[in-house]
Amino acid sequence: MSVGAPKIPVVVAEVIEVNALIKRFRFVRRDGLAMPVFSGGAHVVVEMDDHGTRRMNPYSLMSAPGDTSGYEISVRRDEAGRGGSLYMHNHVRAGMEMVLSQPVNLFPLDARAKKHLLIAGGIGITPFVAQMAQLEAMGGRFELHYSVRSPALGAYVDHLRGRYGARVHVYHDAFDEKIDLANLLKTQPLGTHVYVCGPKGMIAWVHATARAMGWPDRAVHSEEFLAPPVGLAFDVSLAASGKTITVQPNQSLLEAIEAAGVDAPYLCRGGACGQCETDVLRCEGHIEHNDHWLSDDQKASHTKIMPCVSRFRGAGLVLDR
């Protein structure tokens, strides 16, 4: 199970259809206690019982970090995904009981920055909604550049413009509007940190452009949760627990370990945090490393694996678990 404090028992207080692709969910506690205060950029892992299949997906918190009356997340419907977002969209209703993890922040604001430049693509807006509320309360200086497909799919644009006015800049793909990133980065005052959350390509674009313009790496922050990719079924031996398990095509290795009743550490379940890092005792074949955590050398050595997103092809894999 995950490290740290016990899980949070919640009831779904509200489900709001934000647009054709996105629904917002509000959770309040069942035990009457206050929600833990979190920091902007934090996520929770939402546990789902999808008709017998246990799904645990991380979602960024978008409610105000100091609001202990409830947590809000937004979920974008992913038709091609493994089913977590479809479960949230199709089956989760107000009044349902669910379980959340404690909030964990892998994408915090750097409080030493003089200015925060926030760059969002699509559903990547969610951590920034919480961060902007936090910055506004702290008197922090910030600017949001938010790229959306069309006005109809621009989630929270009106809300954010109403609250933050000219600090919110919106770009519509439908009108061929594009963030002028080179100019934006060139004109930032010294001490600015840039944060990006959105599609993989956008994150890579911001990192590469900032580096080419002489931004220090530590002033460029990003968060990308990976959904565990589907693949071929494979067998794994768990040496410490003396079990051999089969990982199904639409199941992650971590999920298969948990389904076998073996206690394995995790936090983000998206290849970002490093918590589930596991030693490989024997590898006859090829590990498909899908994480952002291990170094290229570690990946090539085939001595470590991140079971939350990575898979295996070959004759045999033995893990120290």
Added chain:
Amino acid sequence: MTKTEFEPAIPSRPVYGVLHPAVGSAHLFVADGEGAGAVCDALTSAPALKAAAHVIYIPGANGSDHTGALQALGVAQFHRAPSFAAALPRLTKVLADAHMGMQIYAAGTEGLMAQVAAAAQAAGLPYEAVQMEHRGSLARRVQCVHCKGVTENVTLDPFQCSHCGLTLFVRDHFSRRLAAFQGVCIDAEDPGQIPASVERFK
């Protein structure tokens, strides 16, 4: 004088490299004493940077003054200051007016480099954003942990705190925040038992 080789030390001791001209929209160099040599080497290897380079130079406390060599580089701006304290208002103003993309380089004594890094951090930059190269004197900037006074250019160990007068042992323990090594009273437990001073930092 070339780059200094340091003995392995405790983890708080900063590790210095060699100045590498980096991609950037502007280039701010701050050096003292023999640090001028590192600035000359960097700008001679990348002369295209000179048009966007600003050099702030403080002659060394040991008397080394390479103002002429730096002036001969032909950088966009050159400023000579008698001390770091005298240069700090200019440094702070340059940082306040600059944009992201400006590269910062510090060369010379450990105290100078650490004070430049502290100013850059106060301006919101990560510590790693300042390139550093040690040249010249190993004289230390030391904080007395008892009275909090800072004594510059300490070469002897132990030495007498220039503020409170205690005799201080100079530790390798380095504070990035204060840009100073830590000095602790050497005879706190046996008053008067003070070993002879040795010139440890030349």
